Amino acid sequence: MFYREAGDFKTSYRDDGQTFPIALDRWGYYAIVAVAALVVPFVINDYWASAILLPFLIYAIASIGLNILVGYAGQVSLGTGGFMAVGAYSVYKLMTAFPEISIIAHILLAGGMTALVGMAFGLPSLRIKGFYLAVATLAAQFFLVWLFNKVPWFYNNSASGQINAPERTVLGWAVTGPAATPAAKYLVCLAFVVFAAWIARNLTRGMFGRKWMAIRDMDIAAEIIGVNPLTAKLSAFGVSSFFVGIAGALLFAVYLGAAEVTEAFGINKSFLVLFMVIIGGLGSIFGSFAGAAFLVVLPVFLKNLLVGTFGWPTDLAAHFELMIVGALIIFFLIVEPHGLARLWRLVKEKLRLWPFPH
Amino acid sequence: MLDAAENQTTADGRQIGPVVMDLKNITLRFGGVEAIKNISFDIREGEIRAIIGPNGAGKSSMLNVISGFYVPQEGEVWFKGYRRGPMRPYQVARLGIARTFQNIALFDGMSVLDNIMTGRLNKMKAGFLSQALWWGRAEAEEIANRAQVEKIIDFLEIQNIRKTPVGRLPYGLKKRVELARALAAEPQILLLDEPMAGMNVEEKEDMSRFILDVNDEFGTTTVLIEHDMGVVMDLSDRVVVMDYGRKIGDGTPDEVRNNQEVIDAYLGVAHD
Numbered sequence: 009m010f011y012r013e014a015g016d017f018k019t020s021y022r023d024d025g026q027t028f029p030i031a032l033d034r035w036g037y038y039a040i041v042a043v044a045a046l047v048v049p050f051v052i053n054d055y056w057a058s059a060i061l062l063p064f065l066i067y068a069i070a071s072i073g074l075n076i077l078v079g080y081a082g083q084v085s086l087g088t089g090g091f092m093a094v095g096a097y098s099v100y101k102l103m104t105a106f107p108e109i110s111i112i113a114h115i116l117l118a119g120g121m122t123a124l125v126g127m128a129f130g131l132p133s134l135r136i137k138g139f140y141l142a143v144a145t146l147a148a149q150f151f152l153v154w155l156f157n158k159v160p161w162f163y164n165n166s167a168s169g170q171i172n173a174p175e176r177t178v179l180g181w182a183v184t185g186p187a188a189t190p191a192a193k194y195l196v197c198l199a200f201v202v203f204a205a206w207i208a209r210n211l212t213r214g215m216f217g218r219k220w221m222a223i224r225d226m227d228i229a230a231e232i233i234g235v236n237p238l239t240a241k242l243s244a245f246g247v248s249s250f251f252v253g254i255a256g257a258l259l260f261a262v263y264l265g266a267a268e269v270t271e272a273f274g275i276n277k278s279f280l281v282l283f284m285v286i287i288g289g290l291g292s293i294f295g296s297f298a299g300a301a302f303l304v305v306l307p308v309f310l311k312n313l314l315v316g317t318f319g320w321p322t323d324l325a326a327h328f329e330l331m332i333v334g335a336l337i338i339f340f341l342i343v344e345p346h347g348l349a350r351l352w353r354l355v356k357e358k359l360r361l362w363p364f365p366h
Numbered sequence: 367m368l369d370a371a372e373n374q375t376t377a378d379g380r381q382i383g384p385v386v387m388d389l390k391n392i393t394l395r396f397g398g399v400e401a402i403k404n405i406s407f408d409i410r411e412g413e414i415r416a417i418i419g420p421n422g423a424g425k426s427s428m429l430n431v432i433s434g435f436y437v438p439q440e441g442e443v444w445f446k447g448y449r450r451g452p453m454r455p456y457q458v459a460r461l462g463i464a465r466t467f468q469n470i471a472l473f474d475g476m477s478v479l480d481n482i483m484t485g486r487l488n489k490m491k492a493g494f495l496s497q498a499l500w501w502g503r504a505e506a507e508e509i510a511n512r513a514q515v516e517k518i519i520d521f522l523e524i525q526n527i528r529k530t531p532v533g534r535l536p537y538g539l540k541k542r543v544e545l546a547r548a549l550a551a552e553p554q555i556l557l558l559d560e561p562m563a564g565m566n567v568e569e570k571e572d573m574s575r576f577i578l579d580v581n582d583e584f585g586t587t588t589v590l591i592e593h594d595m596g597v598v599m600d601l602s603d604r605v606v607v608m609d610y611g612r613k614i615g616d617g618t619p620d621e622v623r624n625n626q627e628v629i630d631a632y633l634g635v636a637h638d
Binding site for chain 2: 025111
């Protein structure tokens with residue numbers, strides 16, 4: 009009733025292939041982006057930025073990246089934490105070595121660096137699949153963390169072994185370092201999220217996306233109709249790692265400010281992003297956002313509810329929170345393996361007809 | 367002996383062109399098993415060429431040799447006057463050889479439209495940057511190729527399901543979508559591995575009509591494997607008969623029908 013495409017006729021293939029084919033959808037998304045860019049920066053405070061908005065935006069980029077690899081190209085990866093570390097350490101080295109160049113360029117270059125590393129670790133995917141590939145990427149995770157711990161050059165020989173983001177500005181506004189305002193940090197992350205989602209959508213609706221999905225759905229048939237498995241798989245690893253690297257760079261430089269590789273980019277990060285992709289929905293850009301929002305907001309929400317409203321002790325609440333998140337993940341895997349994106353699609357189908365049953 | 371370079375007239379008066387593919391003394395082994403034993407035959411432009419034979423005769427292996435999935439241990443594959451070296455399957459696809467599969471091999475997670483668009487991947491050359499930004503060549507190519515794909519969708523009468531995920535379609539329609547995907551590549555040679563397996567009479571009639579129409583309208587050279595003898599004899603211009611990896615007959619449907627060896631292979635022969 010409220011949500012329908014009736015009367016919204018497409019008269020060209022260009023219109024039919026656009027990102028949001030339904031007009032209501034399209035205006036809805038434009039409105040969300042407009043509010044996010046024009047209203048939120050003026051009302052944002054430190055708590056909202058650091059507890060919810062920044063982690064949500066940064067993990068959304070990482071989820072988009074991992075979703076391209078796992079959801080679109082069907083290649084399992086448990087190396088996300090390691091690749092985020094590559095992004096973080098690349099941006100750190102670039103920031104300290106070339107302070108006069110814009111931080112935006114550094115973050116993009118860090119993404120490119122991560123893409124190269126990701127492609128190198130993607131090479132085994134040409135030979136092995138499934139669980140075996142997962143184990144190979146797990147090796148990438150542990151190797152990269154070990155490397156950044158072991159070689160002092162990566163953390164500029166600092167005594168603590170930590171990396172600290174120096175202050176850098178964009179258009180005169182500090183976005184990294186202690187002087188950065190929540191609004192400036194938020195806007196930088198938002199810009200990268202919009203960029204990542206737009207690029208990812210363009211790639212997945214075109215021939216690159218079709219090649220990835222063909223490899224995912226049936227790799228032998230894909231090769232026989234002309235998909236080169238080498239370029240298809242490596243491009244998926246490259247694009248995926250590019251976004252994951254950007255997310256790692258933003259997580260370190262903009263959000264954390266200081267990081268130690270085992271703590272910030274351990275195996276837990278790999279699992280966290282993988283859960284976001286699975287809960288959000290494999291093979292869906294919207295799902296990446298939904299999964300990131302779910303796993304970022306849920307712990308905060310539960311903590312406020314249990315400690316703030318019910319007055320539970322903090323440690324009990326923290327343990328209970330782990331149990332609830334774990335139970336929800338199992339619930340989702342059993343009831344809706346296609347994730348929140350699928351649930352959202354079902355809701356849309358229902359809304360099209362509401363209030364009529366058929 | 368027929369001249370390879372000249373046009374030929376078939377039994378029912380159709381003109382077929384010169385040889386496009388020539389298979390010479392192909393032998394394919396899996397370990398100690400010889401799946402194909404020293405087989406030679408040719409495929410002429412614009413004809414419908416059938417490969418028939420009892421189960422396990424090596425027909426599908428032969429098709430896999432043509433499509434580059436198996437590389438024969440002995441023998442030569444000549445395509446358009448050049449000898450084809452060992453190639454990966456995707457390189458063979460680029461030469462213009464498209465196929466369908468005995469067990470449907472569609473991409474279940476994608477829509478019908480995307481499946482057929484994937485068939486045109488060798489026609490789309492837009493670079494990475496153009497696609498990432500959806501600017502210039504990528505968008506123009508997408509629209510131009512979509513128009514071509516829509517022609518095929520119209521031709522095979524699957525307009526109403528173009529946005530449906532392939533996994534939801536019934537069997538007969540999946541076979542048709544697979545044909546559409548192969549046709550989208552505008553192939554020089556179209557390989558059909560049992561296009562009518564498991565279909566009812568009505569679906570078989572539809573599929574036969576599509577195969578003939580494709581051949582008529584686009585002049586596509588078609589090689590097909592089929593078990594339904596009625597269909598094979600009606601559709602094809604020339605037939606190769608295989609049994610236990612050997613070629614036991616080659617010629618027009620009438621010649622093959624009267625070949626004693628073929629009759630023995632199909633009906634069995636009394637050993638004395």
